[in-house]
Amino acid sequence: MPALTLSRVCRVRRLAWAVVLWSATILYPFVLVATVMNGTNGFVGMEVFVSALLTVLVAALLQRHPLPGQGTLLLAWTWALLQMPIGGIAALQIAITDLGVGYIAATRRHRVSVPVLAVTLAVQALSAVVFLSPDDFLLLIIVLAVSVTWLAGNSIQVRRANAEMMRVQATAQAVAAERLRIARELHDMVAHSIGIIAIQAGVGGRVIDTQPAEARNALDAIEATSRDVLSGLRRMLTALRKDDPGAAPLGPSPGLDDLDRLAESTKDAGVRVDVRWKGERRPLPPDVDLSAYRIVQEAVTNVVRHAGTPDCRVTIEYGDEEVSIEVEDDGRGGVVGTGYGIVGMRERVGLLGGEFAAGPRPDGGFRVAARIPAPETAAVAAT
Structure with missing residues (x-):
């Protein structure tokens, strides 16, 4: 019951957060335009605070829904520029929407970020041409700003992808090294014992009719050696079990103190x-x-x-x-x-x-x- 209650609480929180984000997205253009129209000598008062808060919430929407979030930023600031076509509003439009382009470039694939780059650049340039009568230098600044922001975001994504690839390669190399280690352990463990068993079996087969005692000794040696190798294999397989990490090996690994037993076999x-x-x-x-x-x-x-x-x-x-x-x-x-x-x-x-x-x-x-x-x-x- 507590787990079920916790799950319900998490779902309610996610639903409430989604409602807040989408409500902020819907209100954002209207609040921003109202703030711009009421501002005279700079943005002051509660309207500015609310606009800033809604800007943050719309930016948060970019995390899961980048296209609606970026579209809302472009719509709101273009509408605000239409109501008050001044350089300050244009600069804010360029800065905020460029940040959206950079974030999308850092978190999404090119098939998403490149169209966003193109649309944002077109809206910025068209807004400047229609509302500000810009010169070539201003248009160049607009192009450079959005391009540099996209390149910065893309470089972050490339570095992240390279880091992930290096992590995957390191994991693969670790797995390969572990497999080689296991292969060496199995080779060292089995080759020696099987070789002795084969030799003892040959000796026993040749003397079983003429020297039963020697044949019995060979069979005893085969039994002892096979038990040793089975115990070693059991220890190794137990250590390699992944479904029971707490399981302990059935015995210690061999060491130099076991050379006397190796010499006897x-x-x-x-x-x-x-x-x-x-x-x-x-x-x-x-x-x-x-x-x-x-x-x-x-x-x-x-x-x-x-x-x-x-x-x-x-x-x-x-x-x-x-x-x-x-x-x-x-x-x-x-x-x-x-x-x-x-x-x-x-x-x-x-x-x-x-x-x-x-x-x-x-x-x-x-x-x-x-x-x-x-x-x-x-x-x-x-x-």
Whole structure:
């Protein structure tokens, strides 16, 4: 009931305001002419105040009904000039109607503002010719005044349109960047786990008849890995839900503290990961911690898939202002730039203002190195 009452009050207010505006529009020419005819040595008294108030109300009509509003201004001031053909009335006619032209040019399209410009200019020029016997200079002033006003209003509209276009483009770029981020997250999350699952499935299929225990271990590894990736996907999809902004993710994002679990799952795939820590370990900002983990995960996945080696080394070094990541192997090496893994790692590091390098080692194998800024102050704030 309160909402319904409020809605009715709003409708009554809008109706009352519309009645006031249209009543003022109807009365305006008559009041203005009466004020002009009664004025002798300038406009004084209550009539001037009422005329000024009605002028403001008619100008307010331009907001929703520009053509009737501008037409009323032209009619009223032309009629007033007819009753008292003096320069002061002509100047007011030009100034007030030109302001209407500028407002319409700033708020309406050219198909509306250009005809308004033409009609206003014609009325002003014709009024000057009929009532004031002007010279060429006065006509030039009239043309310049209305043209400059229209151009000023049009420039405001153009700037507003450009600002809106830039806002739309910025929104589109933000959406595209978010989609790329999600794509990288999905790639990093799924590629590693599916690769391990595929390898374990192959191992289990080959030894299921001869070594049932090993096949059981492979199935256990597949189950654990698949549960991990499903939990990660569930967290991501929950975070992306738009219909329930208050929903919290089902679990924390992975970080460098999860490297031991990553090493265990990779060991089940046939590659031993030697994780080495240097420097004093400390909490990192969430984005740095997640990106560092994803870089190691992607690099280790590439070792499993392409290196053909039984082990690799992961070195995490904490500096005062940064964290460094290095993943090395002694395998067959690789080709930089193939697939999306190297590109994704490079983009992650670049977004955080760090440095990234990946390529074959001089003595064989492959090396991935990243340096990500992580000041101690930022880490403390993140905790």
